Amino acid sequence: MIGGFQICKIAGIPIRINISLILLIGLFFFLSAREDGLYAGLTTAVVFVAVFVCIAIHELAHSLVTMAFGIKVRGITLWLLGGVAQLDRLPDKPYQELLIAIVGPPVNFAICGIIMIGQWAGSAFSRGNFLQSLDNPLTMIAMINLTIGVFNSIPAFPMDGGRVLRAIIWWSTDFLRATRLTNTISRVLLVLLGILGIFVLKSWMAVLVVIFLWMAGGAEVRAAEAKAALERIPVTQAMFTGCPVLSPYDPLRLGQQYFGSGTWCDLPVIYDGRLVGMLRRQDALRADLQLQPDRPTYETMDREFVTIDGTQTLATVAERFQRDRLRDSPVILDNRLVGVISPDSINAYLSQLTGHH
Ligand SMILES: [Zn+2]
Incomplete structure (x- = not known):
């Protein structure tokens, strides 16, 4: 993944610039200024910046269609070789991918067309020769957009x-x-x-x-x-098993002890064979509650938890965790609590699967 620092936010999407791009523009400014003077150097730099603004508009077009399908766009990064829109996940349906991809090149064709029409109108108005305007910076921007459009097609x-x-x-x-x-x-x-x-x-x-x-x-x-x-892969492969279970009347101390001794998932709370809540690690270890370890667990537990169906695939569940920012959730199979799935357990499983650590 290409990193960069944020320069602005458009339609809620952070636009970032990678350092490679700044170095590239600086290099071309330097080379051009040394060869043909400061004015030429500045012109080159302006053309570069304008082209990358056009690339950002191209990526924005992809991003807006992506967001219309409910897929989050984490950001657009401009770098040495163009722009990248970072999507939260791949589209689910062929027509979604088709529409997301197909809007790109027409953006650059449109920019090229608008500039050329503007120049043609301008030269007609000033009775100048249209062809003479072909070596000016605007024409360069138009031609680069045409090239980007063709290349991307x-x-x-x-x-x-x-x-x-x-x-x-x-x-x-x-x-x-x-x-x-x-x-x-x-x-x-x-x-x-x-x-x-x-x-x-x-x-x-x-x-x-x-x-x-x-x-x-x-x-x-x-x-x-x-x-x-x-x-x-079924979701049950990536969950924590053997998590301790609490009763709503257990003192908070018990949960705090589990968390203190290295339990890495939030704890299911069961009453009369039914799952009634989840004791969240960060709630149980809150400073004020550390001083009141005798309070019953039911006062602190989270009752708004989501349960995960154990027959689902890891793909479905991982996507849901990303989309809905889920917290640790109990996994239910045949009406039985079989484990707890969390962003940590999913990541741990995936990294062991792909060999990246
Ligand atoms: Zn594109």
């Missing part, structure tokens, strides 16, 4: 065109197969583009771009594989 990962292609394939198969097939098609296209870049454009940069895109496609496949794995 290529049906290969990680471009918008690749996501559109996956969405269309996904309609007739599952997400993982669609992702793998899209990645295969992407890589064939990338090799062709690389060959074109070397032999026609005579650019070795093309090879670097192809390598980068190749790796980004691999990341798409790994994300799809992780999602598919979670869809096969």
